[in-house]
Amino acid sequence: MKPKHILLAGAAVLMATATAAMAQDGYRFALVPKAMNNPFFDLARDGCKAAEAEMEGIECYYIGPSEHTEQEQIQIIQDLITQGVDGIAVSPSNAPAAARALAAAKEAGIPVMTWDSDLLEEDKDIRATYVGTLNYDIGVNLAKLAQEMKPEGGNICLQSGGAAAANHNERLQGIRDTLAGTNGTEPPGERLTGQNGWTEVDGCPLFTDDDSAKAVQQLSDILNRYDDLDVFISTGAFTQWSDNAYRQAVEPYKSKLDAGELIVLVADTLPMQMQQLKDGLSHGQVGQRPYEMGYKAMEILQALAEGKEVEDPIYTGLDVCTQENADSCLQQ
CATH class of the missing domain: 3.40.50.2300 (Response regulator)
Known part of the structure; x- marks a missing residue:
């Protein structure tokens, strides 16, 4: 049997070798x-x-x-x-x-x-x-922008990512809680049915599955369907990733955007989104890092x-x- 100090020395060599590797x-x-x-x-x-x-x-x-x-x-x-x-x-x-x-x-x-x-x-x-x-806070800040621009409330459509995506559900909850003046709900919050003047239109929320083409088509359909829509909020950048497609979808409503009759608010601050904001094709962006x-x-x-x-x-x-x-x- 080898002496104990030799075994310990051997173990130390093996450990040093493993550490070096x-x-x-x-x-x-x-x-x-x-x-x-x-x-x-x-x-x-x-x-x-x-x-x-x-x-x-x-x-x-x-x-x-x-x-x-x-x-x-x-x-x-x-x-x-x-x-x-x-x-x-x-x-x-x-x-x-x-x-x-x-x-x-x-x-x-x-x-x-x-x-x-x-x-x-x-x-x-x-x-x-x-x-x-803190995804709830994205919703809170999007809602605060909506409140500043439409203090009396109005008809609103919310657009989200995947229905099973925890982050987007938390953002929906933040929007709904803030606009309704409630707390203690569970994601995705409670549907707005007139609280503080805010009502979600039929067909919303929309779920995009993070698909940009689908998101833009949903936006186009909702704007075409509801002439009296006051606010459109998207909880992700999917609506604006495809710059040309987004511009084509919203430019027919540019006069309403300029007049503040229709408010568009979107999460994230990617470069194309910031240019869209500067061009007056959205009213607010709440960006992550x-x-x-x-x-x-x-x-x-x-x-x-x-x-x-x-x-x-x-x-x-x-x-x-x-x-x-x-x-x-x-x-x-």
Whole structure:
């Protein structure tokens, strides 16, 4: 039998070798968006890649569905578990389904977190943290803009992403609670039926599944159907991603937009959206900070992989933009 000090020395050598190998190989962290054909998530990817360039031993593995497909996202998460990545950050398209997939990752010893969109309250113990927007506040700020521009209320149509997307349901709740002057509801809030003068028109809310063509068609249909619509609010940028299509949809109503008869408010502040705002084709944008989400996701996953505790949740803030402050509202 070898002396104990030799065994301990051998174990130390093995541990040092493993540590050196880890330092050489680094960490491979996956950033999973809802869809890769989405300019909002492109900015998160850019932040993730910036972290990769600036942080030693970090690989940002950006992978998601080519289009917004809930089942494909789940399959990608399952594949990442099989590959044995060192951490997974996901923006869940379907919160309950994502929770089941991420539970398997946690059981496999893979650190998991959410960004942009979170899990449902009952599933939040599965992930270590959430980084992104306080989504309820997006709705609150969109509603406040509507109240400022239409203080007497009016007919309103709300447009959302996926019906099972927790982030969009929280935004709907924020809009409805603020306009109705209520609290204590559950996402997506209670339909507006005249509270404080606000009434949701028949056929709304609209659900786009993060499909830009579908979102613009919905907008066109609603504007054509309701000549007396006072406010249109979209909880995501999908309505404005396709710049030419959006412009074609709203330009026939430009005189109503200019007169404040029809108010259009949209979440996010992507470059094409800010130009649309400046051109008078919307009245307000409430923007998130996706670049920061992607960057922070890599920092958080590194901390988790190293056994450190992280804050939960981590909010990245909002930018509230109108035609009046469009040149100065974005975080520098």
